[in-house]
Amino acid sequence: MSESSKTVDGWTRNERLANLYRRFVFNDYAGTRDFLDRLAALSKETDRYPDISFGKTYANVTIHADDGKTLTSDVFDFARRVNALVPVDGG
Amino acid sequence: MSESSKTVDGWTRNERLANLYRRFVFNDYAGTRDFLDRLAALSKETDRYPDISFGKTYANVTIHADDGKTLTSDVFDFARRVNALVPVDGG
Numbered sequence: 001m002s003e004s005s006k007t008v009d010g011w012t013r014n015e016r017l018a019n020l021y022r023r024f025v026f027n028d029y030a031g032t033r034d035f036l037d038r039l040a041a042l043s044k045e046t047d048r049y050p051d052i053s054f055g056k057t058y059a060n061v062t063i064h065a066d067d068g069k070t071l072t073s074d075v076f077d078f079a080r081r082v083n084a085l086v087p088v089d090g091g
Numbered sequence: 092m093s094e095s096s097k098t099v100d101g102w103t104r105n106e107r108l109a110n111l112y113r114r115f116v117f118n119d120y121a122g123t124r125d126f127l128d129r130l131a132a133l134s135k136e137t138d139r140y141p142d143i144s145f146g147k148t149y150a151n152v153t154i155h156a157d158d159g160k161t162l163t164s165d166v167f168d169f170a171r172r173v174n175a176l177v178p179v180d181g182g
Contacts, residue, residue, distance in 0.1 A: 007128060009176070010167075025095065029134070029135070029140065035129075038122060043120070049146055049147035051144065051145075051146045052144065052145055052146070053142065053144040053145075054142075054143055054144075055140055055141075055142045055143070056140035081145065
């Protein structure tokens with residue numbers, strides 16, 4: 001599959017802004033915090049820091065292209081790893 | 092001072108949306124994380140969960156009125172306590 005048609009489950013690809021976006025919803029604040037803590041560890045490991053908006057029971061994650069223009073496979077790999085942080089029961 | 096003219100250092104009051112907003116900037120990711128961890132503890136203690144947007148070195152905090160209309164003194168007190176979470180050197 002070419003980079004230009006890549007997608008990751010649950011993520012919305014914005015071509016113009018060169019980013020991937022996904023909203024995660026949780027059962028309670030503890031679920032939200034667990035997710036954010038795991039995401040913080042992943043950011044430290046990968047040195048990739050998405051923009052995150054969150055409230056009590058949600059987190060919106062936006063991953064930007066490194067150069068602000070082109071979504072590389074690193075970005076898609078990161079999105080996949082973020083997906084894997086969510087417990088199957090939704091937290 | 093009447094509620095309608097109250098302010099808190101550094102925060103912008105939006106009358107129409109009935110919220111208080113402040114942007115916090117940090118020296119590095121560790122500073123951002125420290126602030127978010129302290130804010131999470133404060134939220135748990137007070138059962139007040141502001142909307143937070145953050146990236147590697149910033150966090151934008153929006154505190155909403157409980158009823159979506161009127162900013163009560165509880166909101167201002169919370170904003171003051173959020174200010175107190177920031178180290179004097181900016182984190």
